[in-house]
Structures are given as C-alpha cells and as structure tokens.
Amino acid sequence: MSLRLGQIVDALGGSLEGGDRDTVIVRIAPLETADASSISFLHNPRYVTQLAHSKAACVIVAETMREAALAHGTCIVTPDPYVYFARLTQLWQAQQPAAWPVGIHHSAIVHPQAQVDPTATIGPQCVVERGAVIGAHTVLRSHVHVGERCRIGQRCLLHPGVVVGADGFGFAKQAGRWHKIEQLGAVAIGDDVEIGANTCIDRGALDDTVVADGVKIDNLVQIAHNVRIGAHTVIAGNTGIAGSARIGAHCSIGGAANILGHLEIADGTSISPTSMVTRSIHKPDLYTGIFPLQTNTEWEKNAASFKQLYQLRERIKKLEKALDALTGDK
Amino acid sequence: MSLRLGQIVDALGGSLEGGDRDTVIVRIAPLETADASSISFLHNPRYVTQLAHSKAACVIVAETMREAALAHGTCIVTPDPYVYFARLTQLWQAQQPAAWPVGIHHSAIVHPQAQVDPTATIGPQCVVERGAVIGAHTVLRSHVHVGERCRIGQRCLLHPGVVVGADGFGFAKQAGRWHKIEQLGAVAIGDDVEIGANTCIDRGALDDTVVADGVKIDNLVQIAHNVRIGAHTVIAGNTGIAGSARIGAHCSIGGAANILGHLEIADGTSISPTSMVTRSIHKPDLYTGIFPLQTNTEWEKNAASFKQLYQLRERIKKLEKALDALTGDK
Amino acid sequence: MSLRLGQIVDALGGSLEGGDRDTVIVRIAPLETADASSISFLHNPRYVTQLAHSKAACVIVAETMREAALAHGTCIVTPDPYVYFARLTQLWQAQQPAAWPVGIHHSAIVHPQAQVDPTATIGPQCVVERGAVIGAHTVLRSHVHVGERCRIGQRCLLHPGVVVGADGFGFAKQAGRWHKIEQLGAVAIGDDVEIGANTCIDRGALDDTVVADGVKIDNLVQIAHNVRIGAHTVIAGNTGIAGSARIGAHCSIGGAANILGHLEIADGTSISPTSMVTRSIHKPDLYTGIFPLQTNTEWEKNAASFKQLYQLRERIKKLEKALDALTGDK
Incomplete structure (x- = not known):
C-alpha cells in the first residue's frame, strides 16, 4: 500500500x-x-x-x-x-479490501425473521436471532451474537465475540432457591457505536438496555440489564456496569472501573481506571479510587495500619483533647 | 402477547x-x-x-x-x-417460541461420543466435545463450548460464548521455562445452573471443578481449576475465583470481586462488589474491601498519606508516650 | 487409561x-x-x-x-x-486422542490467503483471516478468531473464544465526537505461548502488539494495542494491560491485576492479584496494592476515616508542633 x-x-x-x-x-x-x-x-x-x-x-x-x-x-x-x-x-x-465482504457470510446464522440491512456485513459464524435489526453499513466481525429483538444502529462495528442481548442477571429468592426473572426487554444500540471483543451487553428485564449514538466500548466490558449509556461516552476494557446504572453523555470510564447499579453519573464525568463508583455523581470531574501500589513489604505494614485507621483517628482526637487540657485551650 | x-x-x-x-x-x-x-x-x-x-x-x-x-x-x-x-x-x-427449537442446531458441532439429552437445546455454533454430557431440558444458546468429559446437569441455561472445560492454568517452572501441567480433570455442573455470557469455567488439574445445583453465575466470570461452588450461590459479573477455592452454599459474590485460591468461604457469606478475598472466611457476614471514590484531587492527597500510614501510626504512638511523660501517666 | x-x-x-x-x-x-x-x-x-x-x-x-x-x-x-x-x-x-485431529475442522473458516502449517490444528468454528499465519503444531481449540495479518508461532495453544487481532481502542476527539483511528498494526505471538479462554489481544495502531516466546496467559485477559510482553512471563485471569505497556520477561502478573498504558515493568517483577500498576517499575520485586477485606461494619468506619487521611496527617503534624513547644524541643 x-x-x-x-x-x-x-x-x-x-x-x-x-x-x-x-x-x-x-x-x-x-x-x-x-x-x-x-x-x-x-x-x-x-x-x-x-x-x-x-x-x-x-x-x-x-x-x-x-x-x-x-x-x-x-x-x-x-x-x-x-x-x-x-x-x-x-x-x-x-485502500485494502474489508476482511469480509458486505452481506451475510455463508457460515453466519441469521434468523429468517431478523432484519439485516443489505449494506451491513455479518461476518463468519455470527448469530442474529429472531426480530433483531442490524442497521446500514454496520459490521459484525465474527462469532458475534445479537439476541432476539435487539436493535443495532447504523455504521456500528461489533468486534469478535460480542454478545448483545444475553439475559440480564435477575432472580427472585424464595426459601433459599432462585426463581428466574425472564428478561423481557431487549437492547437498543444507536448509530456509530463500536463494541470491543467479547464484550457483553445484557437485555433489559422489562424495558430495554440503551447505548446511545457514538458510544465507544472496549473489550471484555460487562453492561448489565437496563443500563443507559449517554451519547459519545467511551468505556475502556474490563469495565463492569451494574444493572440500571445511568451513565451520562461524553463521559470517560477508565479500564477495569466498576459502577454500581441504580445510580446516575453526570454528563462529562471521568472515572479513573480500576475505580469503583458506589454512589451517584452529580458534578462532572475526574474521580479516582485506586489503591496505591507499593512493594509487598511496605504494603503489609500499611494495610495492617489501615485496618486500625478508625482507631488511629480516635487516638488523635484523644491526644488533641489531652494537649488542649495541658495548654489551657478549649 | x-x-x-x-x-x-x-x-x-x-x-x-x-x-x-x-x-x-x-x-x-x-x-x-x-x-x-x-x-x-x-x-x-x-x-x-x-x-x-x-x-x-x-x-x-x-x-x-x-x-x-x-x-x-x-x-x-x-x-x-x-x-x-x-x-x-x-x-x-x-407464550413465545424459544429462540431455537429443542434439539441440535445444524451448525452446532457435537462429537459423536458426546451424550446430549433429546430434550436439550444445542444452539447455533455450539461445540460439545467427546464424552461431554448435556442433561435434560438444558439450553446452550450460541457459541458455547463444552469440553471433553464435562457434565452439565438438567434445566441449565448457558448463555452465548460460555466456555466450560478449557484447561486450568497450571505450569511447573524449570530454569525459567514453564512445563504445562495437562489438566486431566473435568467440570461437573449440577442442575438448574445458569451461566452468563462469555463466562469461563476451567477443568480441574486432577479432580473436577464442581458447580453445585442452583448456582447462578453472571457474565464474564472466571472460575479456575478445582474450584468448588456450593448450591444456590450467586456470582455477579466480572468476578474471578482462583484455583481450588471452595465457596460455600447460599453465598452472594458481588460483581468484579476476586477470591484467591486454596481458601474456603463459609456458607451464607456475602462479598461486596470489587472486594478481594485474601483469606478464608469462616464466619458468614457481609465482607467489604472497596477503595473509597473521591475527586482525583482529594485522592492524590489521601493516597500519598496512605503510603505513610504505618509511619503515621508510629508518630501517634510517639505522641502518646510524650504526652504520658508530660502528664505523669504510664 | x-x-x-x-x-x-x-x-x-x-x-x-x-x-x-x-x-x-x-x-x-x-x-x-x-x-x-x-x-x-x-x-x-x-x-x-x-x-x-x-x-x-x-x-x-x-x-x-x-x-x-x-x-x-x-x-x-x-x-x-x-x-x-x-x-x-x-x-x-x-495416551488419549486429541479433542480434534490435526488439520482444519470442516466448520472452521480459514481465508484462502491465510497460511496454516499442515501440522497445526484449527478446531471447530475458528476463524482465521486473510494474511494470518499459524505455526507448526499450534492448536486453536474452538471459536478462536485470528485477525488479518496476525502471526501465531509454533506449539502454541489458544483456548476457546480467544480473539487475536481485534482493533485496538483508538479514537481522536473532535468537537465531542470520536474519529476512529484505524488499527494498521497486527499481533505477533511467539512460540510455546498458551492463551486462555475468551482472552483478547488487540492489534497495534501502527506497529504490532508483541507476545514473546513461552508466555502463558490465563482466561479473560485484555491485552491492548502495542503492548509488549517479554518471554516466559505468566499472566493470570481477568488481568488488563493498557495500551503500549511493556512488560518484561519472566514476570508474574496476578489475577485481575491492571497495568496502565505507556509504562515499563522490569524483567522478573511480580504483581499481586488485583493490584493496579500506575507507574513504571524499574526494580524487580513483589508489588502489591490490595484493599484489605473487612466485615462491612468495620470497613464503613475505616473507609470514612480514609477520606480524611490527609487531614489526620495534618492534625498529627500540629500535635507534634504543640508538644515540641511544650517540651522545649525544636
């Protein structure tokens, strides 16, 4: 070339x-x-x-x-x-030809009631189930699964092994046993979305899981049922987003970050890699919660102290009081 | 409907x-x-x-x-x-038909020496290897791999991309090189187990990896060789369980948690998401080890202090002694 | 047997x-x-x-x-x-026959311009794209994807669902939208490499992503574009390595560890499981950054104190000064 x-x-x-x-x-x-x-x-x-x-x-x-x-x-x-x-x-x-030509590869399994745009590419060994919709110029590489009734927009790129529309993780407990909550929603993915290899986006329980236009998702990301991801947000690899979390638009989620369910993250928020989001974030900023790396020898001493951190705080309080008493402050 | x-x-x-x-x-x-x-x-x-x-x-x-x-x-x-x-x-x-009918989809590869119950569903592009057993009413969605001699019970549901029975990660070191320890065990999965998309359960080294009845596992979970998971335990997405760990029954493991190998977790234990279990847990309770999220600015100050936590503790000790000397305590 | x-x-x-x-x-x-x-x-x-x-x-x-x-x-x-x-x-x-015989399984899709050694095994439903090279005695189990121009050495073992050569995660931002940076590099994997189930190794942006001889990688690992991994290094499951990181030879990376991009790790370094590497490591040692696990009750108190760690340090400083003033030290 x-x-x-x-x-x-x-x-x-x-x-x-x-x-x-x-x-x-x-x-x-x-x-x-x-x-x-x-x-x-x-x-x-x-x-x-x-x-x-x-x-x-x-x-x-x-x-x-x-x-x-x-x-x-x-x-x-x-x-x-x-x-x-x-x-x-x-x-x-x-300049170079696409890996696989436009159309449905002979080894792909596309349900007769799925709807694939003629300009889309369904690569080798993909599976597109009943009622699924694949938009114009969208490319599914290989071994991609698009489940029943899930909709993929235009100009999307789904890398090998992506699973869209597996069941969300929902069970009701009764006497120590789990009853499955059938996941009746689907997944709706906008236009210009890229999804990395082996990433999973689960279908919603009742409503749909939604990924808006222009979102870019890296490899091995887990997006649980009923999550909503705003437009043009980027999510790096190994990240997990729990059920019903709402991520704003133009956010940036670092690799291996985790976001708890049923919370909201404001537009334009950035999360550092490996950080755990345990509460809603209403003010966009860069948020971080990374455990500092040390030699194992140092870590062992500091981690042991950490377990007594609350007591250390109490001891400082006591010292301050004692000193106040000595110096006559109050 | x-x-x-x-x-x-x-x-x-x-x-x-x-x-x-x-x-x-x-x-x-x-x-x-x-x-x-x-x-x-x-x-x-x-x-x-x-x-x-x-x-x-x-x-x-x-x-x-x-x-x-x-x-x-x-x-x-x-x-x-x-x-x-x-x-x-x-x-x-x-009310609605299953995604794929009962039986073996024409695109699935089932070894002639595998044993598939006639009421089971082997979805498109699944692979079932020699000696594997698939129980009654069990469903393998798509791209599922069930390795040699692995056994799946009745009424199980394996989501797309699940890998049961890849080799456990075992090597013996000699002069800086790694000799493979062939993984001669298999995987035994009970009844009523659900396994999420792209989750991996490795075969045991000598004995089997065991998942008991009623266990529910979310997407992208890694279960290493010779792990044993007790009945009706739930494991959320992105979690990793290292080799030979024994998880009790009726446990609840949060998303992206990690559990070290060769340890035991008591029945009924709960682990918070993203927590790392480094030792056996004998008393059931809710256990947590999450790094608190902060704005990056705050985090930088606190993380720096953390690296001196042990010294801070020593300084508090010294202050206490000095104060005791001043006030005449001992 | x-x-x-x-x-x-x-x-x-x-x-x-x-x-x-x-x-x-x-x-x-x-x-x-x-x-x-x-x-x-x-x-x-x-x-x-x-x-x-x-x-x-x-x-x-x-x-x-x-x-x-x-x-x-x-x-x-x-x-x-x-x-x-x-x-x-x-x-x-x-003593027992291989799961699948040497050669290309009839259900695998191998591009006519790929080059597969006659002693290699391409298992069921694998995809080998144009220009890819598979070395002698190498085994691809099932559902493995080897992308365009990627090269796998001799005597390698790729477990089910491995994705070699998906696009690296690269985009350029303009007015809040993301322009894709096409990933023009490939992946080069040495001899005697083992890669675990559903692990992803992305192609490089301009140059190649490189995995040297004898490297052993566990399941569900994410290796981003342009990473270089030195010979005989082992990487446990769920680990993530960000773009352009250079891992030395004979390293040992624990499970669910994460390594930031554009840094270097010295030969012979060990990283504890779930630790986050945020800076280059020039001196081989065992490095750790694990958040200590506690009962949730204890954790809540200690995590709250952690958020004030910097202030605690300031209060200790102040106490030390006050005590010095009292005792006449300076």
Whole structure:
C-alpha cells in the first residue's frame, strides 16, 4: 500500500509545505520509528524535540509547529494533527479490501425473521436471532451474537465475540432457591457505536438496555440489564456496569472501573481506571479510587495500619483533647 | 402477547381483588412507567407512594399492602409479590417460541461420543466435545463450548460464548521455562445452573471443578481449576475465583470481586462488589474491601498519606508516650 | 487409561525404588485422595506428614524425601518432583486422542490467503483471516478468531473464544465526537505461548502488539494495542494491560491485576492479584496494592476515616508542633 502526499492532501485537506506532492508514502509511523518513506504526526508540543531526530518524509503538524516542522523538512499543516492522523488511518485502511465482504457470510446464522440491512456485513459464524435489526453499513466481525429483538444502529462495528442481548442477571429468592426473572426487554444500540471483543451487553428485564449514538466500548466490558449509556461516552476494557446504572453523555470510564447499579453519573464525568463508583455523581470531574501500589513489604505494614485507621483517628482526637487540657485551650 | 388477569391467577395463584378477570394485560412494567394495560408489582413497602401515581391496570402486592392497592384499583394479593412477578415473567416468556427449537442446531458441532439429552437445546455454533454430557431440558444458546468429559446437569441455561472445560492454568517452572501441567480433570455442573455470557469455567488439574445445583453465575466470570461452588450461590459479573477455592452454599459474590485460591468461604457469606478475598472466611457476614471514590484531587492527597500510614501510626504512638511523660501517666 | 511404573520411568527418567515396574497406575492424584492404583507426588517438604497417611501406590519425591518415601512404600526419585509431575500429566494426556485431529475442522473458516502449517490444528468454528499465519503444531481449540495479518508461532495453544487481532481502542476527539483511528498494526505471538479462554489481544495502531516466546496467559485477559510482553512471563485471569505497556520477561502478573498504558515493568517483577500498576517499575520485586477485606461494619468506619487521611496527617503534624513547644524541643 502506498499514497503520494498529493493524494493525501487532496483527500483530507491541510496545507502541504516544504515538499513534493509526488513523494511516495508507504507507512504511517510514530516520529521515533519513522523512516524516509513514512508520514508521521506531532500533536503534542512536548514531543517537538523528537521532530529534529525523526527520519519521517513528512510530518503532520499544527500551525504553531509549522516553523519547527519546516526546519525538519516536509510537513502538512492542519488545525488538529491528531484528528488528521485518524482520518489518514481511515484513508489508508480504505485502500485494502474489508476482511469480509458486505452481506451475510455463508457460515453466519441469521434468523429468517431478523432484519439485516443489505449494506451491513455479518461476518463468519455470527448469530442474529429472531426480530433483531442490524442497521446500514454496520459490521459484525465474527462469532458475534445479537439476541432476539435487539436493535443495532447504523455504521456500528461489533468486534469478535460480542454478545448483545444475553439475559440480564435477575432472580427472585424464595426459601433459599432462585426463581428466574425472564428478561423481557431487549437492547437498543444507536448509530456509530463500536463494541470491543467479547464484550457483553445484557437485555433489559422489562424495558430495554440503551447505548446511545457514538458510544465507544472496549473489550471484555460487562453492561448489565437496563443500563443507559449517554451519547459519545467511551468505556475502556474490563469495565463492569451494574444493572440500571445511568451513565451520562461524553463521559470517560477508565479500564477495569466498576459502577454500581441504580445510580446516575453526570454528563462529562471521568472515572479513573480500576475505580469503583458506589454512589451517584452529580458534578462532572475526574474521580479516582485506586489503591496505591507499593512493594509487598511496605504494603503489609500499611494495610495492617489501615485496618486500625478508625482507631488511629480516635487516638488523635484523644491526644488533641489531652494537649488542649495541658495548654489551657478549649 | 397478552394475558387476561383471570389467566394469570389461574396459572400462578394469588387472589384477584377489586377488578375483572377479563381485563387484558399486554405488558409487565414497573409502577412508574406502567400504563392502563400493564400489570405491575410492589414488593418493597418503601415504594408504596409510587402506587398512588401508577397507571397500572393491576398491581401485585402482599397482604400488608392490600388496602393501599385496593384504594388504587385492581390488585393480586400473594405472599411474595417479587417471586410472583418472577413467575409471571416466566408465564409471559412461555407464550413465545424459544429462540431455537429443542434439539441440535445444524451448525452446532457435537462429537459423536458426546451424550446430549433429546430434550436439550444445542444452539447455533455450539461445540460439545467427546464424552461431554448435556442433561435434560438444558439450553446452550450460541457459541458455547463444552469440553471433553464435562457434565452439565438438567434445566441449565448457558448463555452465548460460555466456555466450560478449557484447561486450568497450571505450569511447573524449570530454569525459567514453564512445563504445562495437562489438566486431566473435568467440570461437573449440577442442575438448574445458569451461566452468563462469555463466562469461563476451567477443568480441574486432577479432580473436577464442581458447580453445585442452583448456582447462578453472571457474565464474564472466571472460575479456575478445582474450584468448588456450593448450591444456590450467586456470582455477579466480572468476578474471578482462583484455583481450588471452595465457596460455600447460599453465598452472594458481588460483581468484579476476586477470591484467591486454596481458601474456603463459609456458607451464607456475602462479598461486596470489587472486594478481594485474601483469606478464608469462616464466619458468614457481609465482607467489604472497596477503595473509597473521591475527586482525583482529594485522592492524590489521601493516597500519598496512605503510603505513610504505618509511619503515621508510629508518630501517634510517639505522641502518646510524650504526652504520658508530660502528664505523669504510664 | 493406565501406565505401568516401568513405562513411566522409561519415558520420563527418575529412579524407581522400593517397588515393582509392573505395578499398574490408573490415576494421578494428590497425596490425600490417592488410592492404591494412584501415583502421587510430594514437592513441598511441608506436606511430608501427608505421606504417612497416603494410600498412593507410588510417590514422586526429591532425593531429600527418599527415606520418608521408602518408609511409606514405592517411590520415584527425581531432582524436581513438580516438573516430573507436569511431564507425567503430559505422558498421560498423550495416551488419549486429541479433542480434534490435526488439520482444519470442516466448520472452521480459514481465508484462502491465510497460511496454516499442515501440522497445526484449527478446531471447530475458528476463524482465521486473510494474511494470518499459524505455526507448526499450534492448536486453536474452538471459536478462536485470528485477525488479518496476525502471526501465531509454533506449539502454541489458544483456548476457546480467544480473539487475536481485534482493533485496538483508538479514537481522536473532535468537537465531542470520536474519529476512529484505524488499527494498521497486527499481533505477533511467539512460540510455546498458551492463551486462555475468551482472552483478547488487540492489534497495534501502527506497529504490532508483541507476545514473546513461552508466555502463558490465563482466561479473560485484555491485552491492548502495542503492548509488549517479554518471554516466559505468566499472566493470570481477568488481568488488563493498557495500551503500549511493556512488560518484561519472566514476570508474574496476578489475577485481575491492571497495568496502565505507556509504562515499563522490569524483567522478573511480580504483581499481586488485583493490584493496579500506575507507574513504571524499574526494580524487580513483589508489588502489591490490595484493599484489605473487612466485615462491612468495620470497613464503613475505616473507609470514612480514609477520606480524611490527609487531614489526620495534618492534625498529627500540629500535635507534634504543640508538644515540641511544650517540651522545649525544636
């Protein structure tokens, strides 16, 4: 695969400076590993020192970096180099055929009462059950399961092993035994949603589980029944979201975070990786609850102290009182 | 789908009061979103205020709520409204055909030496290996793997992507290299067990991994080799249970909890979500170890202090001694 | 299945003492559950007391345990009993046919431009995409996905549901929307690598994600794009490794641990289960960050105090100053 610089700016815009439209690019690469036939990008001014040593044939930069880039050689100037880079990867990818052609792979099992848009791609060994709807230009890679009555919007991408519409986890206890609560809702997924490999999104108990437009979900994420995820929120891998939680729009949930059920998270909230959300968050901010890593030797001492933290607080209170008594304060 | 109130009480019992057997119900809904053709339920007296504003055609209530419910309109009185609701969802679900009919789907791969009960359902693209046994009325949805010699009881439900009987994680180290310990045991799963999507239950090293009757396991759970899980225990999503752990009966393991290997948890123990169990638990109680969530700014200060917690304790000790010296205590 | 003791020492070496080459062994079992036709092993001197009560026909022991073992009965003496045991399980397993024969199962989908070694086994319902390479004697169990251009070395074992080469999680934000960064790299996996059920290893953004020789990965592990894992490292279940992290060789990562992106972990480092690695580790040691488990009642008090830990530290400082003023220290 190769593209000339002229083809790139013709397709994506930007101003090609200090170089030749006919230069052939055969690779997109980071500044440090780029070679003389690579195009690279600089979106963080912190890395401007890498520019001097890079062998890249052309570097995508913002206006503020133009001078430094021209000193190095050829550049493309654009308002947002990182977005330009993203679009360049799309242009690059579009050169090669899709893994599997549009349509339903012969090994996929699609129920006759499912509704698959003719522009969708149902990859090998996918299963689409009765009443499911797959929107235009949506791609199911391989081994994807879309359960009964679940609806996937347009231009979605579901990676291998995704399970949409397994039963939510609901049981009623009676004399120590569990009666299954049949999960009568479905899953509704908006447009432009990406779902990572082996991620599970359960159907709702009575109403639907809802994932809004533009949401991006990483691998091995668990989304329980009746969760609602607002538009353009991103959720990193291994995260778990318990039943009926409502995540706002434009949130960012770090990897292996966990969110308890029946709570709300405000639009624009960020959660640090591995943090546990135990209550609703009404004010958008970055929230964190990570146990600090230490050598095991240090940890053993501190963890033991932690178990007495409440008593330590009581001892401090007592000390303060005693000292007050001594010094005559009150 | 629809049911008349008379059909419901004929099938499930309970006393229909203040209304008409011929009323047609087309939806089961929570009190707040119920409409005039919905049936709803009230199992927690805290929500009794929702009753007044609900549009539900009929509400399932306990004896103690009868009066409030009759003031609202039609009700079904039953000793346990939540269990009644669960059974109602089952009645509802039974009206529609199963996703896939009883028997072995043509796309499933069942080894000729596997033993599948004729009343079982092996869904699309499942794999059942040599010597595996699938009990009566058990359902494997899609992409389920049941490995060699693993046994699944009766009336079990295995959701898409479940893997029963992959190798346990066992290796012996020699000069920095790992020799595989072949996993010669299997997995034995009791009756009435439900296993969530993409959950993995590994085969034992020498003996079997055992999941007792009535256990309910959510999505993306990891159960390592030689674990034993007692009857009617529930395990929420993303949880991990390490090798040879023994979980009692009637336990409740919260989501994303982790349980170390070679330990025992007493019958009736509850573990809060995301908690890590590092030692055996002999006394049933609710156990918790969740890192408190804070804004990142607060967390940074407190996490830094945590790393000195042991020193803080030493400083408190020293203060106490000094104060004792001053005040003449000993 | 059965083996005579003579066959075992002929195949695996070791010195058979105090017994008969013709003794028939039908089971490998732990000391405590072994019966008169079982072979067992003792690799930890702590368990020597179990020896006296074991019914095992033969026990594999080290030189130092020979005397105790001979007092019990027959033994095989070998320098490393645990490694001998591992090799014995392999000998045992080799007696029975593989789950699926060498070659490509008729239900697997292998792209005509993929390259599968004739000695490899592609199990039922696997998908191997264009340009993928599967090395000699490598086994893909069932429902395994190997994406475009990904390369798997020799003698690897990929358990059911493994996804190699789904897209890394990369997006560029513009005005609240996410532009996909197409993942143009692949995944390169060395020789003798084992990958657990439903584990995901994403393709790199520009360069490859790399798993070196001899690495062992458990179930439900998430390995993000451009991660590099050094040779002979072991990673237990439910672990997550974020993008571009570099894990050294001979590391041991506990279950449900999480490792942030763009950091480095030195060769030979161990991480305790459920610990979160937030910074590079340059000095190999055992690192831990586990929240101590308590009864919920205790936890509630200590967690509340934790949120004021920084203030507690300030109060201790103030007390120390006040005491210094009283006693005339400075």
